[in-house]
Amino acid sequence: MEGAVSTILRAIDDPTREGLVDTPRRYVKFLREFTNPAPFEFTAFDGEGTDEMIVQTSISFYSLCEHHMAPFFGTGHIAYIPNGKIVGLSKLARCLDHYAGRLQNQERITTQVAERLMSELNPKGVAVVLQAEHLCMAMRGVCKRNTVTKTSKMLGVFKDDHKARAEFLGLITK
Numbered sequence: 749m750e751g752a753v754s755t756i757l758r759a760i761d762d763p764t765r766e767g768l769v770d771t772p773r774r775y776v777k778f779l780r781e782f783t784n785p786a787p788f789e790f791t792a793f794d795g796e797g798t799d800e801m802i803v804q805t806s807i808s809f810y811s812l813c814e815h816h817m818a819p820f821f822g823t824g825h826i827a828y829i830p831n832g833k834i835v836g837l838s839k840l841a842r843c844l845d846h847y848a849g850r851l852q853n854q855e856r857i858t859t860q861v862a863e864r865l866m867s868e869l870n871p872k873g874v875a876v877v878l879q880a881e882h883l884c885m886a887m888r889g890v891c892k893r894n895t896v897t898k899t900s901k902m903l904g905v906f907k908d909d910h911k912a913r914a915e916f917l918g919l920i921t922k
């Protein structure tokens with residue numbers, strides 16, 4: 749991998765100059781770390797009767813777009829309505845990091861997080877909204893800065909019941 753990075757550097761710059769000598773090693777370390785987020789256990793607990801929506805908003809995330817390997821980053825909003833089981837709050841953020849920490853597209857992360865929560869917790873519903881800025885759109889191509897791409901995945905009651913969906917959307921826009 750380091751040799752491959754050196755080859756790229758040679759094509760665009762002088763890889764022997766001081767600032768770049770260690771760059772292949774550093775870049776490979778970054779890629780390895782980023783694409784191997786810390787493992788996590790999806791430990792679920794007895795919900796003790798909790799049957800209202802649990803919502804976490806503005807969870808920061810970073811990812812790399814699979815088309816350009818350029819970063820995209822933003823925030824995620826995740827909700828579920830328990831059906832007996834609840835999960836430790838940090839697990840929602842770890843679930844987002846788990847699927848964001850690889851070459852991705854935003855739509856797929858949104859779906860994977862929602863479906864993972866659905867299969868782990870079997871809740872009445874799951875809602876996931878991600879909003880992100882894509883540097884491949886800001887630094888190149890159409891060159892639009894501060895453009896926010898929003899994606900959503902609604903499962904269970906969030907898909908079928910417009911009141912549940914409206915309550916979630918109301919909570920994440922405050």
Ligand SMILES: [Zn+2]
Nearest residue numbers: 813815816884
């Ligand atoms: Zn891209």
